[in-house]
Amino acid sequence: MLPKNLLTIKFKSGTVKPTYLFDNEQVEEVISIFKECKGKRLKYLKREITRLECESTNYKLIRALAELLKRKCEFTQTTDLDPLEIRRSLFEKGFVIDEEKRDSIISSIAKDFGVPKEDIENAIFADLPQEQQLNEINSITSEELVRKYNLSSTQTLLFNATEMVFTVGDNYPQIFRTINYLGLMYDTDGTEIHVNGPVSLLKNTKKYGTSLAKLIPYIIKSTNWSIEAKIEMKRGNKPRIFTFELNSRDNIPFPDNNEDDIKFDSRNEEQFYNELSLYASDWEIRREPTFIKAGNYVIIPDFGFYKNGMKVFLEVVGFWTREYIEKKIKKFNQTDTKIIVALNQNLKCSSLDFPGDVIFYKKHIPIKPILEILKREEERKIKHDINSIHTIKIDEDIINLETKARELNVSIQALEQTNVPGYYIIGKNLVSKNFLDRLKIEIGEKRKFLEIKKILDKYKLTDKALELIGYKIIWKGLIPLKITETNCLD
Amino acid sequence: MIILYDKGTITIDEKVNVPYFKWDDRVKKYRAEALYYSEITEYLKNSNLNFEDKVLDLIPCPFLSSTIKLRNYQRDALNTWFWKRKGVVVMPTGAGKTIFAMKIIEKMDFPTFIVVPTLDLVNQWKKELKKAFSVEIGEFTGNKKKLEAITVSTYNSAYINASYLGNKFKLLIFDEVHHLPSESFRQIAEMFVSPYRLGLTATFERDDELHEELPRLIGDKIYEISPEPLAGEYLADFETKIINVEFTEDEQKKYNDAQAFFKNYLLSRNIKMRGPKDFQKIVMRSGRDPEAREAILARNRAETLAFNSENKITELAKLLDKDNRTIIFTKYNNMVYKIAKRFLIPYITHKTKKDERKEILDKFKKGIYCSIVSSQVLDEGINVPEANIGIILSGTGSSREFIQRLGRLLRPAKNKKAILYEIVTRNTMEVRTSYRRKN
Numbered sequence: 001m002l003p004k005n006l007l008t009i010k011f012k013s014g015t016v017k018p019t020y021l022f023d024n025e026q027v028e029e030v031i032s033i034f035k036e037c038k039g040k041r042l043k044y045l046k047r048e049i050t051r052l053e054c055e056s057t058n059y060k061l062i063r064a065l066a067e068l069l070k071r072k073c074e075f076t077q078t079t080d081l082d083p084l085e086i087r088r089s090l091f092e093k094g095f096v097i098d099e100e101k102r103d104s105i106i107s108s109i110a111k112d113f114g115v116p117k118e119d120i121e122n123a124i125f126a127d128l129p130q131e132q133q134l135n136e137i138n139s140i141t142s143e144e145l146v147r148k149y150n151l152s153s154t155q156t157l158l159f160n161a162t163e164m165v166f167t168v169g170d171n172y173p174q175i176f177r178t179i180n181y182l183g184l185m186y187d188t189d190g191t192e193i194h195v196n197g198p199v200s201l202l203k204n205t206k207k208y209g210t211s212l213a214k215l216i217p218y219i220i221k222s223t224n225w226s227i228e229a230k231i232e233m234k235r236g237n238k239p240r241i242f243t244f245e246l247n248s249r250d251n252i253p254f255p256d257n258n259e260d261d262i263k264f265d266s267r268n269e270e271q272f273y274n275e276l277s278l279y280a281s282d283w284e285i286r287r288e289p290t291f292i293k294a295g296n297y298v299i300i301p302d303f304g305f306y307k308n309g310m311k312v313f314l315e316v317v318g319f320w321t322r323e324y325i326e327k328k329i330k331k332f333n334q335t336d337t338k339i340i341v342a343l344n345q346n347l348k349c350s351s352l353d354f355p356g357d358v359i360f361y362k363k364h365i366p367i368k369p370i371l372e373i374l375k376r377e378e379e380r381k382i383k384h385d386i387n388s389i390h391t392i393k394i395d396e397d398i399i400n401l402e403t404k405a406r407e408l409n410v411s412i413q414a415l416e417q418t419n420v421p422g423y424y425i426i427g428k429n430l431v432s433k434n435f436l437d438r439l440k441i442e443i444g445e446k447r448k449f450l451e452i453k454k455i456l457d458k459y460k461l462t463d464k465a466l467e468l469i470g471y472k473i474i475w476k477g478l479i480p481l482k483i484t485e486t487n488c489l490d
Numbered sequence: 491m492i493i494l495y496d497k498g499t500i501t502i503d504e505k506v507n508v509p510y511f512k513w514d515d516r517v518k519k520y521r522a523e524a525l526y527y528s529e530i531t532e533y534l535k536n537s538n539l540n541f542e543d544k545v546l547d548l549i550p551c552p553f554l555s556s557t558i559k560l561r562n563y564q565r566d567a568l569n570t571w572f573w574k575r576k577g578v579v580v581m582p583t584g585a586g587k588t589i590f591a592m593k594i595i596e597k598m599d600f601p602t603f604i605v606v607p608t609l610d611l612v613n614q615w616k617k618e619l620k621k622a623f624s625v626e627i628g629e630f631t632g633n634k635k636k637l638e639a640i641t642v643s644t645y646n647s648a649y650i651n652a653s654y655l656g657n658k659f660k661l662l663i664f665d666e667v668h669h670l671p672s673e674s675f676r677q678i679a680e681m682f683v684s685p686y687r688l689g690l691t692a693t694f695e696r697d698d699e700l701h702e703e704l705p706r707l708i709g710d711k712i713y714e715i716s717p718e719p720l721a722g723e724y725l726a727d728f729e730t731k732i733i734n735v736e737f738t739e740d741e742q743k744k745y746n747d748a749q750a751f752f753k754n755y756l757l758s759r760n761i762k763m764r765g766p767k768d769f770q771k772i773v774m775r776s777g778r779d780p781e782a783r784e785a786i787l788a789r790n791r792a793e794t795l796a797f798n799s800e801n802k803i804t805e806l807a808k809l810l811d812k813d814n815r816t817i818i819f820t821k822y823n824n825m826v827y828k829i830a831k832r833f834l835i836p837y838i839t840h841k842t843k844k845d846e847r848k849e850i851l852d853k854f855k856k857g858i859y860c861s862i863v864s865s866q867v868l869d870e871g872i873n874v875p876e877a878n879i880g881i882i883l884s885g886t887g888s889s890r891e892f893i894q895r896l897g898r899l900l901r902p903a904k905n906k907k908a909i910l911y912e913i914v915t916r917n918t919m920e921v922r923t924s925y926r927r928k929n
Contacts, residue, residue: 059783084846087836092853094834095861097807102834124831128841183497183653187516198497198653199681201514202523207677296517 001213002156006064009157016231016242018153019061020252024142026056030065031145034073034137042075043130068148072140075132081113081123090124147255151217157244158213161229162204163196169224172291172300178218182211190293204241206232220254269302269316272365279367280374283307295334305374308411310381312374313339316365317347329353340373378411385414394420397435398459401428427462440469449473449480491541493534495657498524498681500545509533524656525707527683545683547657549601549628551639556596556622561724564590567713568597571688576709578667578689582717585724587690588615591663592622594688600660601639605648605678607666609633609844615642615665630655645675652681661686662708668693670707671700679707728908734916735801748792755785798825799915802883803832809881809911815854816861820883829863829883838864880910 008019021027029052037045049066053059077083089109096102110117125131140148158164168175179186179195187194195215197208212229219225226247232239246252277285289304292313301313317328325347332339332354340357342365359369389410405412416425422433442455456465463473471483491504502511502520510522510530522530527545534541560568564586567579571594581587595602606612609631616627619640628638631647637658648655662682664670667689670679679687687708694711695701704711721728737745755772756763759782763769776783797820810816810833820826823839830837836850836859853859854877 057780088849090834091836091850092858094836094859095810095812096834097810102832105834121831125827128827185516198499198521199523199677201512201516201521202499205677206673 001159002064002067002152004156004159006060006067007153007156008058008060008064011235011242014243016157016233016244017246018150018157019058020150020153021061021146022253024146026061027065027142027145027149030062030069031140031142034066034069034134037134038137040134041078041130042132042134045134046130064152065145065149068145068152069137069140072138073134074136074138075129076135077126078131078133079119079123079126081115081119081126083123083125083127086113086120086123090120143253144255147253150252151220151254154246155213155216157231158216158229159209160206160231160233161209161212161244162206162232162241163194163200163208164212164215164227164229165192165194166219166225166227167192168219168222170288171218171222172298173288175215175218175222176291176298176300178215182214184208184211184215186298188291188293188298190291193291204230204232217255220248224248266318268318268364272316272367273303275367276370279371280305283374289313292335292337292339294331297331297334299331299335299337299339301339307378308381308405309409310377312377313337314342314370315339316342318344325353332356340370382411382414382417385410386418389415389418389420394423394430394432396430397432398461399430401425401430404430424468426464426468427460429460431461431465436465436469439465443469443471447482447484449482452483453480491539493530493541493543493545495524495545495547495683496521498653498656498677500524500527500530500683502541506539508539523680524683525680528685545657546660548660549637549639549641549658551599551601552625554596554599554623554625554640556592558589558593558596558622560590560593561586563715563720564593567715568593570713572597574709574712575686577687577712578691578694578704578708578710580691580694580711580714582715582720583692585692585715585717585720587665587692588618591665591688591690592619595619595640595661595663596623598661598686600686601658602641602661602663603648603655603659603682603684604640604642604663604665605645605670606642607645607669609644610847611665612642612644645669645678648678649674652678656682656684659684661688663687664689664708667691667704667708668696668701671696671703676703676707728910730910730912733805733911733913735799735805735913736916737795738800741795741799745792745795748788748795751788752785752792755781755788794822796915797821797883798828802913802915803829805913806881806883807833809879810861811879812860814860814879815857815877816879816881817877818861818863818881818883820863820865823865825883826863826865833861835859835861835863838862840865878908880908882910882912 009016010019030049033048033052034045037048049062053062056062086109089112090105093105093109096105106117106120110120113120175193176186184195184197185200195208195212197205197211199205199207216227219227227245229244231242231244233242234240273285273287276283284306286304286306288300288302289306291298291300299315301315303314303316305312305314315328315332317325332341338356340359341354342359342361343354345360345362357373359366385408389408394404401412401415405415408415415430420430423430424433424436425431439455439459439461443452446452446455452466456462459465466473466483467486470486472486473480474482474484491502491506494501494503500522501514501517502508502522504520506520508520508522508530510526511520512522514521531543531545563581567581567590571577571579575598579587579590581590591604604615606615612629612631616629619627619642623640625640626638628636628641630637630641630643630651632644637655641659643651643655659682662679662684664679664687668691669675670689689704689708694704694714736742755761761768761772772782772786776786806818806829818829818835820829823841826837826839829835836853838847838850842850850859850862854862
């Protein structure tokens with residue numbers, strides 16, 4: 001984070017945004033000054049930075065970058081003498097007005113310490129920050145500094161925030177834990193998470209700005225995030241509220257998160273994940289996939305299983321205290337979303353306490369009951385889909401099954417098993433009866449299979465279409481020769 | 491119905507209509523600012539509503555007694571404060587604010603939280619409180635977090651932890667209360683439920699008018715006494731002398747150049763300088779307009795020249811005398827270092843570490859050092875006894891600062907005449923600054 005006065009921002013019709021950095025030009029200049037000043041004193045470095053500030057169009061940016069870089073540096077004292085001791089000896093002999101007398105005091109103290117006079121003069125202020133020598137610059141690339149600057153600017157702007165609404169694609173447990181840890185409060189509709197603090201209810205306050213800023217790194221670490229914050233700033237002399245909006249699609253360079261690996265709470269969960277991926281490979285398995293609103297709380301299930309719009313959640317309850325379980329049961333009873341609970345048998349709670357499916361386990365979370373639940377869910381889903389398809393109208397003559405299934409948000413199996421009135425399934429397509437009638441007209445008197453094949457290919461249809469409109473293929477050996485009428489239409 | 495304290499607020503678990511409360515859908519409870527605790531309980535009692543008050547979680551308080559004797563004006567202030575048990579008392583530095591506050595703590599005999607601006611003041615208060623009451627005194631600061639029935643904290647620590655501390659004390663005292671109305675610090679007063687409140691200061695008014703917030707936060711200004719009636723009897727008498735110095739030729743030229751640059755900028759942009767607000771506007775511009783920035787830099791150069799003029803050092807040399815205890819004030823650290831090095835005078839800035847500062851002040855007290863040079867850290871509250879000469883080498887024109895600095899010299903000590911010198915560069919804006927303060 002930066003000192004507030006070094007933040008560069010832009011206002012635009014009621015909105016405010018930090019001026020983000022995308023290229024490395026200025027950053028590289030600042031880094032090169034630091035490198036040149038290695039072995040020199042901080043006050044010298046400061047002078048050089050000031051020189052660059054004067055040449056730059058944005059002095060705040062230069063100063064902010066220098067500030068961030070300075071935190072990566074190590075400074076050391078330029079003398080082996082103890083400045084405090086030197087001062088003590090000098091000042092106890094003071095004060096002096098006469099310069100000659102001053103000189104003789106310095107000489108006598110230099111003699112006491114066995115060093116040249118200059119060393120004494122140098123040591124008087126040697127413990128002041130500006131007299132320290134730049135010794136080491138810890139490695140940081142210009143790109144990393146750009147990213148750090150962008151994050152720091154965002155956080156610094158957030159110091160003035162009165163409230164914030166955000167969405168994230170993952171990283172839920174860390175985010176909610178951090179919200180609680182920072183003493184913030186949240187409210188959610190299941191998608192957007194609205195954060196502020198207890199007092200925010202009673203009046204606009206920037207009190208929680210610092211805490212909101214601390215939440216930012218966790219949000220931008222997730223995928224597909226968006227932030228909207230209310231920022232209170234003075235324009236003229238009156239405080240005004242501005243909106244700050246940012247999301248992952250803006251592609252601002254922010255520090256990388258390099259912990260992409262899935263992290264498991266226990267070996268048990270990891271083993272379970274690997275086994276299930278093997279046996280239920282058509283299901284997508286996600287770790288801590290979402291949050292579910294449950295009264296004043298949220299539940300972040302350990303696993304989510306996804307397929308064709310189906311969502312099944314699983315919460316694993318291992319070794320915990322009685323209070324923990326009671327709180328959990330209370331939470332689970334406050335949501336309509338079904339969550340499977342895998343319970344450690346050593347815990348003394350009956351399956352009845354939880355509203356949904358409960359699986360018991362001793363050592364490992366068993367795969368079989370989960371697969372059964374997923375299968376049951378799939379069957380239920382197909383049944384449900386079939387019911388819903390009957391009420392759905394299709395306008396197209398030929399439509400791909402998969403496309404239509406996705407459009408209707410049902411499974412392909414359900415669509416295949418459905419009798420859509422006036423439609424036939426031909427290969428991977430649904431084809432209307434009307435279209436087949438027109439196809440018959442198009443075929444007309446043609447009987448040579450090569451000619452017929454051209455027509456079928458044009459519509460990407462298979463031979464099955466011919467059967468449906470009352471033709472069969474006459475084969476000569478393995479070669480289809482011509483078609484002839486049958487009487488089997490309908 | 492139960493009322494509870496929750497992170498700087500008060501909650502009610504039932505749907506009732508009580509002033510100050512608002513429905514909080516996040517937790518399905520009513521919520522109000524902690525500041526209104528006494529008004530809320532009073533309302534509930536008057537309305538004959540049945541309620542269980544679980545707001546306070548007080549620290550057990552030993553019986554408090556002391557042998558403190560108040561002076562007449564302190565007793566008057568105490569009686570006035572007891573009328574409402576809330577409010578601000580204005581007394582000059584050195585008039586015994588700490589003694590007065592301690593008598594109030596003793597008479598109230600409740601767990602008390604005291605907020606002061608600096609760590610030095612925390613130590614000073616703790617020492618005095620311990621001496622007066624012979625009980626353990628708590629400290630809640632960046633260094634130490636130990637709560638006792640009487641606990642001393644800094645504005646910073648109290649602000650950061652207000653939501654945790656707010657229901658543990660019945661009496662809340664702010665030393666140097668003019669710090670309280672700032673945007674962040676006022677939240678201490680807002681997040682504490684303490685029904686009894688006392689603010690102490692020598693300088694009630696703030697340049698930004700924010701002192702108007704104080705009645706809401708801790709009560710009205712209920713008592714004020716100026717230094718004049720106390721001078722001689724309770725405060726050392728002092729006299730002020732202004733010494734004008736000229737620029738050196740070189741400085742005058744540089745000063746004129748810098749001033750001309752600034753004025754040209756004003757002319758070119760058609761800006762008229764009528765007050766600090768106009769200057770603020772140019773500062774705002776400087777982010778976008780490089781010329782505005784140059785102009786400000788030029789003005790700063792001129793100001794620095796005026797404050798640091800070489801002849802001031804020469805003049806200072808004339809005033810130094812080993813028979814006096816002298817404190818030299820200056821705004822710029824660079825000036826502090828210059829004086830320290832040239833005259834071998836111990837210095838204190840905000841960067842000086844606590845131990846070294848203590849050592850310097852102790853040696854000053856004992857007479858091992860007869861002078862100290864300092865930037866602004868000695869402004870508030872540190873007992874620097876037995877200084878009889880003050881020299882102001884620069885100032886910022888705030889009347890508050892001026893009074894506080896004077897106060898530093900006003901501690902009653904062995905029958906001495908105190909003199910405050912102000913060394914000012916002639917023909918600069920600084921003369922105007924100095925003039926403005928006196929009026």
